[in-house]
Each structure stands twice: as structure tokens, then as C-alpha cells.
Amino acid sequence: MGENGGFRMLHLVGFNTDVKTPLHPHPILLPIPDILCQTSRMNRLLILPVLLLTLLVGNPAVSADLQKGLDAAQKGDFATALKEWKLTAEQGYVSAQSNLGRMYEKGRGVLQDYKTAVKWWKLAAEQGHASAQTNLGTMYDDGQGVLQDYIRAHIWFNIAASSGESKKASENRDIVAKRMTTSQIETAQKLARECVKKNYKGC
Numbered sequence: 001m002g003e004n005g006g007f008r009m010l011h012l013v014g015f016n017t018d019v020k021t022p023l024h025p026h027p028i029l030l031p032i033p034d035i036l037c038q039t040s041r042m043n044r045l046l047i048l049p050v051l052l053l054t055l056l057v058g059n060p061a062v063s064a065d066l067q068k069g070l071d072a073a074q075k076g077d078f079a080t081a082l083k084e085w086k087l088t089a090e091q092g093y094v095s096a097q098s099n100l101g102r103m104y105e106k107g108r109g110v111l112q113d114y115k116t117a118v119k120w121w122k123l124a125a126e127q128g129h130a131s132a133q134t135n136l137g138t139m140y141d142d143g144q145g146v147l148q149d150y151i152r153a154h155i156w157f158n159i160a161a162s163s164g165e166s167k168k169a170s171e172n173r174d175i176v177a178k179r180m181t182t183s184q185i186e187t188a189q190k191l192a193r194e195c196v197k198k199n200y201k202g203c
Contacts, residue, residue: 073108084096085099105117116145117135
């Protein structure tokens with residue numbers, strides 16, 4: 001038996017340090033130049049990878065803002081981190097969203113606000129960010145910022161664990177499963193599959 005009523009504590013995931021390739025929620029659609037439409041099929045096939053690569057490379061200005069925020073947070077300057085991450089988070093960049101969730105959950109540079117932490121983690125989780133999914137599951141398990149809901153906790157832990165990017169998610173899923181009935185686990189697994197099919201929206 002542990003000090004928490006016989007339950008092991010669930011683990012949250014810390015600040016996201018991946019600032020080189022921040023994900024954006026919306027694909028950038030560019031018009032195809034007329035010259036591409038007039039070239040041969042072979043030339044179009046050669047040009048297509050170059051165009052795709054330019055769309056996939058992160059915006060250097062955003063990466064710089066994320067890095068400035070990370071550097072500031074690591075020095076304890078959370079006011080600067082908030083400033084750097086807020087705008088990029090509002091633009092849909094998952095690293096910034098996840099990091100803002102951490103700031104609000106811990107009350108670093110802002111008043112501690114679990115509901116706002118859940119808001120930012122949910123936005124990042126809906127884009128497939130495994131750490132945010134793990135943290136969101138922990139909030140559901142603990143009933144912080146949301147009503148306590150073991151099924152929702154299991155859903156998000158299971159989704160994050162299936163990505164292979166969050167070891168803590170697997171551990172947390174196993175811990176919360178011990179508090180659930182077989183029927184609840186089956187429901188959570190079914191809902192997790194549905195959530196993945198919906199690209200994590202409305203889960």
C-alpha cells in the first residue's frame with residue numbers, strides 16, 4: 001500500500017523540448033504554379049517532393065520562439081516563456097500548447113489553473129501529441145480541471161501508449177486499469193479505437 005490510499009501516483013510528462021519541427025494543425029495549401037501544369041509528368045514527379053519538403057519544414061521564426069520559451073522556462077523565467085509560447089500555441093503549434101498546459105498545471109508564471117491546463121493539453125492531444133495525451137489522461141484520473149473519469153483517463157493513456165512515444169502512458173494505463181471493472185476497460189478500449197478513427201477529435 002502506498003501513501004495515496006494504496007494507489008501508485010501517475011506520472012505527468014514535462015515540458016516539450018522538440019522545437020525544431022513544431023506541428024501545425026492545418027495543412028498549408030499553396031497554389032500550383034502554371035508552369036508545373038505544363039511540364040511533363042516526369043518533371044512534375046521530380047518537383048513534387050521538393051514542394052512537399054518545403055511544406056513540412058518548420059517555420060524558423062516559430063522554432064525560434066519555441067526555443068526562446070524553452071530557454072526561459074529552464075532558467076525559471078516563466079513570464080518570458082508564457083509570452084513566447086502563447087502566440088504560437090494560439091496558432092495551433094502543439095509544442096507550445098503542451099508547454100502552456102504544463103505551466104498552468106504547475107502554476108509557473110501564471111495562476112495555477114487546471115481547467116486551462118486541460119484546455120491546452122486537449123488541443124495538443126487532438127493533434128496526436130503523445131505527452132499531452134498522457135497528461136490529459138492524468139487530469140481525468142485525478143479529477144483536476146475535469147470531472148474524475150477513469151474511462152477517459154484510460155482512453156487517453158491507451159492512445160498515447162499506442163503511439164510508442166510515451167512510456168509513462170503505458171504505466172499510467174496499467175495503474176488506472178486496476179481501479180476499473182472489466183466492463184469499464186472494454187468501454188475505454190472501444191472508445192479509444194473510435195477516437196483514433198476520428199483523429200482524436202471529440203474524444
